[in-house]
Amino acid sequence: MNQPELQNLRIFQKLGRVDSKSVASCDQLLLILPAKPATSVFSQFPEGRKLQQVMKLSAPDSTPAFTTRLANARQTLVVAGTLKKDATAFEQLSLARKLVDAVRDQRAGCLGICVIGFDTEHQAVLINNTVAAALAAAFPMPSYKRKRSPSVIRSLRLLGADATIDTARTEAEAKGNNLARWLATMPPNMLNAVTYADLVRNLAASHGWNYKRFDTKALSKLGAGAFLAVAQGNDDDSAGIIRLRYRPNKKAAKADLGLVGKGIIFDTGGTNLKPFLSMLDMHGDMQGSAVALGTFLAISELKLPINVDCWLAITENRIGPKAYKSQDVITAANGKTIQTIHTDAEGRMVLADTLVLASREKPGILFDYATLTGSCVNAVTTRYSGVFTNRPALHPHLTRSGEKSGERVWPFPIGKEFMEDLKSEIADFMQCSPKNSGDHILAASFLSEFVDEGTPWVHMDLSASDNDKGLAHVGSKFTGFGVRYTMSVILDENLFKANI
Ligand SMILES: [Zn+2]
Numbered sequence: 066m067n068q069p070e071l072q073n074l075r076i077f078q079k080l081g082r083v084d085s086k087s088v089a090s091c092d093q094l095l096l097i098l099p100a101k102p103a104t105s106v107f108s109q110f111p112e113g114r115k116l117q118q119v120m121k122l123s124a125p126d127s128t129p130a131f132t133t134r135l136a137n138a139r140q141t142l143v144v145a146g147t148l149k150k151d152a153t154a155f156e157q158l159s160l161a162r163k164l165v166d167a168v169r170d171q172r173a174g175c176l177g178i179c180v181i182g183f184d185t186e187h188q189a190v191l192i193n194n195t196v197a198a199a200l201a202a203a204f205p206m207p208s209y210k211r212k213r214s215p216s217v218i219r220s221l222r223l224l225g226a227d228a229t230i231d232t233a234r235t236e237a238e239a240k241g242n243n244l245a246r247w248l249a250t251m252p253p254n255m256l257n258a259v260t261y262a263d264l265v266r267n268l269a270a271s272h273g274w275n276y277k278r279f280d281t282k283a284l285s286k287l288g289a290g291a292f293l294a295v296a297q298g299n300d301d302d303s304a305g306i307i308r309l310r311y312r313p314n315k316k317a318a319k320a321d322l323g324l325v326g327k328g329i330i331f332d333t334g335g336t337n338l339k340p341f342l343s344m345l346d347m348h349g350d351m352q353g354s355a356v357a358l359g360t361f362l363a364i365s366e367l368k369l370p371i372n373v374d375c376w377l378a379i380t381e382n383r384i385g386p387k388a389y390k391s392q393d394v395i396t397a398a399n400g401k402t403i404q405t406i407h408t409d410a411e412g413r414m415v416l417a418d419t420l421v422l423a424s425r426e427k428p429g430i431l432f433d434y435a436t437l438t439g440s441c442v443n444a445v446t447t448r449y450s451g452v453f454t455n456r457p458a459l460h461p462h463l464t465r466s467g468e469k470s471g472e473r474v475w476p477f478p479i480g481k482e483f484m485e486d487l488k489s490e491i492a493d494f495m496q497c498s499p500k501n502s503g504d505h506i507l508a509a510s511f512l513s514e515f516v517d518e519g520t521p522w523v524h525m526d527l528s529a530s531d532n533d534k535g536l537a538h539v540g541s542k543f544t545g546f547g548v549r550y551t552m553s554v555i556l557d558e559n560l561f562k563a564n565i
Contacts, residue, residue, distance in 0.1 A: 070204075071243060076221045077223070079223070085112075088110075088224065089139060091177030092142070095178050099147065106181055106182035119133045130145045132144050148191070153471070154469055154471035157190070157194045158471040162535060164198070169217060175222055176222070189230050194235075201538055204246075207250050241360055241363030248261075258299075258379050258381065259303045277307070278307050279422075281304055284305070291395055292378060295380055298388030299380060300383065321430070323373070323424070324376065324433075325357060325420060325434070326378065328415075329382050330380065331347050337408045351379070353433070353435040356530075357376070363548055374426065378415040382408070399515060401494075417514075424517040425517065430522070433512070433523075434547050437527070444477075445475045447530075448529060449474060450474050450530070451509075451528060452464075452467075453509035453524040456522075459521070463476065463554070465558060466558055467550060469557050470549040471549065472537065472549050479506060479510040480513070486500070487510070497511070509526065531543060
């Protein structure tokens, strides 16, 4: 199997006034200006008066605001966009993606980024958000074409910043997001449970993470019947749960943060088989695990001083004579019994046991990521993801991280009250409701039954994981939504250390 090329582009910086020499070193240049820029803004840029004229002649409110070439040896292509001062992170990232996209068919070379007309702090944020879009666009996604088209963007040059821009966080988040998108895009015959585990083990070896894999035998000993119910339909015995540990200081320390991801390599729906179109993109049903792993990588790249565990629940959900079926009664690792209703609700089954194992180790806070329910998409579209927590006081923090990172989330309630809809005659509860109303809320309420009550826990239903035209700074169908988000939870909201 191919391996992802995770090394980011090189980023050069030239501070202070933008002169024609530094502009001439760029093949293309993205220029971000305030809405209705004054003449004084244009005068900070070579050939500024010409640019002002071009903008005047361009259609108002268009994106890009204008494009033009400069009179230098490379005939640098300038692609400009404007932003209102109060533009949200999502709007900033979306503009950056569209500007980067506008150079897609150009000559390969150095991409300049220049943000003028904003205060220093704002400028740094806008430059970082534009770098995020450039790093996403330049990353080589899986391709099995005989002739590959290499990225147009070979290096990045930041021009005209008031102070040195710290891009370390953006670069770490880009690595994590790129890894997540790469994994989700991989064809399911290439990325199977064996090659996925190999890739994770190699990453662990090269980053100094502790790696442990619970195979079906070990999981059977742990009583992980819910995970195994799904895995028993596989053609081989490759399913398992992987646990990674990142310990920057004391090896034996408890985790401050646990990350859990749903890794369904391919979801046929199982015995309750999906129809064609619903099954078509189900190689992306492992994106929760990819996001957990990508977040873990970003934390490790930044060498954050927190202890983190990452749990990846990896299996297929297949049809076959051994596959689980409706009305099977299954016992999970915490002893709770589940009446199976629909085999396509496999995500909550594999997560149930993984959450039991993860919360047993009492992390400071536990996050899980899953492409879990269609009803979350129905509720918030594919532009937002749903968040659910057993600590409702966290919701303002969780929502704010969505606004800050540009990966926006919407809060939903969970709790015992909703478990009434999952009342079972034969087991502790049903896996899902045959009525299927508010399934995202019922699924999250179901999952809460497998999290130790003493563990603060956040569940993300990744409805924004799959967008045909990309989302925010990312142009690919699979968005890797969740990596930037979680980094904002950690770094901006400091949740893992807060008194939760
Ligand atoms: Zn499913």
